[in-house]
Amino acid sequence: MSGDTPAKILLIATDRRLWGLLERLLVAAGYVVVDGGSGRETVALLEREGPVGLVVCERTGPGLDEVALFEEIRRDPGHGRVPILALPPADPECTVQALKAGVDEVLAKPFHPNDLLDRVHRLAGSGRA
Template sequence: MSSDTPDTPVRVLLIVKDRRLWGLLERLLVAGGYAVVDGGSGRDTLGLLEREGPVALLVCERTGPGLDEVALFEEIRRDPGHGSLPILALPPADPECTVQALKAGVDEVLAKPFHPAEFLDRVHRLARGGAAAG
């Protein structure tokens, strides 16, 4: 079954190191009608993209040990099967982090702290265009 059918929620892959923030974003996404896939660390994410099938969007705050966010973004962009996957980066409010994420190929950057409504607006915009991506 396709991830964009009316009976199946659009899937969002969520990589957030801070588990409290992960829980908050998961609740926002579920309330917004999305299914959330836990991306774990950056290395786990690459495997999940292969195993789990299509997701509409990758939301990434911090990957944790093993692979940093910028390296993950660059690796995804180089991959022919996942290179067009929309990516929303959630870096700290530091212009250098924003520039690094954009240079690595993310579609949107939303620096922390952010308002929940702004987060969901960005997710809706990106996931609509990426519902068939994978």
């Protein structure tokens, strides 16, 4: 991302309270946040939104589970290399599944907001306009 264009982040979280908290945190850090919807909606949204700097995924909800979503993004020639940050529960099996599906980073819940921002900055760029 260029230094004067904020990174666009596709944010996926079924817990709307968590989604709102994450959105406020990311916007305050200078990012543009797009609601990733759930499952298949996310894949379609990637097509409509054009390039995104990062996909952050907590839970996808009905339609397509997280691992299937990660695998589908990785198979897509247009979006296959978009960085993905997974936010699974603190369960080693969830972490292993996410990494096998091709995510770039895993940050298990619960996490500190600064840990999230550190990973986002590293994966998507500073996002500061």
